Amino acid sequence: MATWCETCDRPVEGEVCDICGQPVVEAAREPIPWRWRFVIVATIIYLIWRIYQLVSWLSH
Protein backbone atom coordinates (compact mmCIF):
# COMPACT_ATOMS: atom_id res chain seq x y z
CA MET A 1 0.00 0.00 0.00
CA ALA A 2 1.40 3.38 -1.02
CA THR A 3 2.14 6.10 1.49
CA TRP A 4 1.07 9.68 0.96
CA CYS A 5 3.07 12.89 0.83
CA GLU A 6 1.13 15.63 2.62
CA THR A 7 3.36 18.31 1.11
CA CYS A 8 2.86 17.31 -2.54
CA ASP A 9 -0.57 15.73 -2.01
CA ARG A 10 0.38 12.67 -4.03
CA PRO A 11 1.01 8.97 -3.38
CA VAL A 12 4.61 7.99 -2.81
CA GLU A 13 6.28 4.62 -3.28
CA GLY A 14 8.75 4.10 -0.45
CA GLU A 15 9.47 6.14 2.66
CA VAL A 16 10.80 9.38 1.13
CA CYS A 17 8.98 11.58 -1.40
CA ASP A 18 10.68 11.77 -4.81
CA ILE A 19 9.47 15.34 -5.37
CA CYS A 20 10.10 17.23 -2.13
CA GLY A 21 12.40 14.80 -0.32
CA GLN A 22 10.23 14.77 2.78
CA PRO A 23 9.87 11.50 4.69
CA VAL A 24 6.27 10.34 4.38
CA VAL A 25 4.15 8.90 7.15
CA GLU A 26 2.65 5.45 6.75
CA ALA A 27 -0.90 5.82 5.44
CA ALA A 28 -2.72 7.25 8.41
CA ARG A 29 -4.68 9.21 5.89
CA GLU A 30 -8.34 9.31 5.08
CA PRO A 31 -9.14 7.12 2.07
CA ILE A 32 -10.92 9.88 0.14
CA PRO A 33 -9.07 13.18 -0.42
CA TRP A 34 -10.98 16.29 0.55
CA ARG A 35 -11.25 17.59 -3.00
CA TRP A 36 -13.05 14.40 -4.02
CA ARG A 37 -15.42 14.79 -1.09
CA PHE A 38 -16.06 18.31 -2.29
CA VAL A 39 -16.79 17.03 -5.82
CA ILE A 40 -19.12 14.35 -4.44
CA VAL A 41 -20.94 16.84 -2.21
CA ALA A 42 -21.25 19.30 -5.10
CA THR A 43 -22.65 16.53 -7.32
CA ILE A 44 -25.20 15.54 -4.66
CA ILE A 45 -26.26 19.18 -4.23
CA TYR A 46 -26.59 19.51 -8.02
CA LEU A 47 -28.70 16.33 -8.24
CA ILE A 48 -30.94 17.50 -5.39
CA TRP A 49 -31.37 20.81 -7.19
CA ARG A 50 -32.30 19.04 -10.44
CA ILE A 51 -34.76 16.75 -8.63
CA TYR A 52 -36.26 19.80 -6.98
CA GLN A 53 -36.64 21.45 -10.39
CA LEU A 54 -38.22 18.27 -11.80
CA VAL A 55 -40.71 18.02 -8.92
CA SER A 56 -41.46 21.71 -9.24
CA TRP A 57 -42.04 21.28 -12.97
CA LEU A 58 -44.29 18.23 -12.48
CA SER A 59 -46.40 19.96 -9.86
CA HIS A 60 -47.35 22.78 -12.22
Ligand SMILES: [Zn+2]
Ligand atom coordinates in the same frame (compact mmCIF):
# COMPACT_ATOMS: atom_id res chain seq x y z
ZN1 LIG B 1 6.43 15.42 -1.51
